[in-house]
Amino acid sequence: MARRNRKYRTRTDNLGVLPSPHIRRVLPFFDPLDAEQINRLETQVDWIMQDVGIAFRDDPEALRIWKDAGANVDEDTVRMPADQIRALCKTALRDFVQLARNPDRSVTIGGNNQVFAPIYGAPFVRDLHSGRRYATFDDFEKLVKLAYMHPNLHHTGLVIAEPTDIPVNKRHLDMVLAHMTLSDKPHLGAITEMSRAQDSIDMAEILHGRDVMDQNCVIMGNVNTNSPLLIDKVVTEAIRVYCRRGQGIVVVPFILSGAMGPVSTAASVAQAMAEALMVCAFSQLVRPGAPFVLGNFLSSMSLKSGAPTFGMPEPVMSNYAIGQLARRAGLPLRCGGSLTASKIEDAQAAYESADSMHSTMLAGANFVLHAAGWLEGGLCTGFEKLIMDADRLGSYQKLLGQGLDVSDEALARDAYGEVKPGGHFLGSAHTFRNYQNAFYEPTLSDSENVESWEEAGSKDMRQRAYDCWTGMLERYEPPPIDIAIKEELSGFVAKRKADLPDVWY
Secondary structure, eight states, rough: OOOHHHHHHHHGGGGOOOOOOOOOOOOOOOOOOOOHHHHHHHHHHHHIIIIOOEEEOOHHHHHHHHHHHTEEEEEEEOOOOHHHHHHHHHTSSSSEEEOSSGGGGGGGTTTEEEEEEOOOOOSEEETTTEEEEEEOHHHHHHHHHHHHHHHTTOOOSSSSSSOOTTTTHHHHHHHHHHHHHOOOOEEEEEOOHHHHHHHHHHHHHHOOOOHHHSSSSSOEEEEEOOOOSSOOOHHHHHHHOOOTTTTTEEEEEEEBBBTBBSHHHHHHHHHHHHHHHHHHHHHHHSSTTTTTEEEEEEEEOOOOOEEEEEEEEHHHHHHHHHHHHHHHTTTEEEEEOOOOSSSSSHHHHHHHHHHHHHHHHTTOOOOTTTSSSSEEGTTEEEEEHHHHHHHHHHHHHHHHHHHHSSSSSHHHHHHHHHHHOOOOSSSSHHHHHTTTTSSOSSSSSOOSOHHHHHTTOOHHHHHHHEEEHHHHHHHOOOOOHHHHHHHHHHHHHHHHHHSSSOOOO
């Protein structure tokens, strides 16, 4: 859990860079499904993998790998006995370390560990004073800096917002370079085209060195299956690039129940597991022991408009179910986040994000992409939303990482000898010993009386968040980096960009 100095927790103008390793969870997982329910779901998963099959499309090399492993390949549909798929998945690591440029910020993914990363993939950004707009590289750099600076975010992801002012085929180079130089936390690499994945791997080797990369996971790719029941070449080519180099891959079926999966939550959960396990097996055929994270992004939808809905009971339950199934499969899990369909940071955003994130926490997701900043169903990154969400993540860090302390000091027997009936504990020795860390104090919440609030300008949460992130950027200082490595990375990016014609689509 991140160490905190009191002044950083209680003053928005002092929020700064603090060590922020992952959460080492002590709270038990919430497992609501009984043995019969688990058995029925796993039977459905196995039926999909061995009888229905999953299509692996537009990648002949992927089909060759499956055929060599003895799978039944009918055109591009792959079927294999479920026990063989599950046996392949057992070679994946139950937990692994993603090494950061700053080793103190390395994270462990899997087991009882939880890692929070910001939103991924939004083409738009929004802030309180400039409104909604297409994201630029300037916006992107600001968001990377904020993710680096915030102690409750352990990982900076990659596409915190899509920099639309850079050609499509070149922007991955600028994004990866920004994560490597503006931050020293772990991050992801590009996946949208095979050469872009390879660029990310090559840059990671420059940053960390060949020997370190040979022995450690230093970068991961995050891909989505093309549900229902389709794995396209973006996924298989990314796996062949990342996993062959011993690096990690996060594979997430993105299912809107009623569209990319059946309208029932149970069927969609089983489909998500089948797709993810088949891809996991493929990754292990490419390289046994390659780090793999099983993902689930299941959303309900409005059957009137087709729009996705978030924070609803069906996706909440899917988080719990997928958590149990992933642990039984022995695989690290990615799911959930602070998700909402709201356009701004309003009550709808708060309710939906809280319900989504709380179930993510209880379900035991090991890697949480979209933990902060998500608006408009993922179309927009909110600057204020990023800070507001990250502020609330601090309470989860304390809850997950500490649980209930029942030590002698926590039971406070000496305080009862000091305080008489009808008295108070404010001046007791026990209170003085513990007051600095007794309670989590959210940075952005205002718990003072109304007179104090009015004297401070009657600011609401959005304004306080705006003041917080703009103040953070004024104080930003880049983490140190070896100048020779930085120059080599910049040279690599410049050469690759010079070799590529601009492509804007």
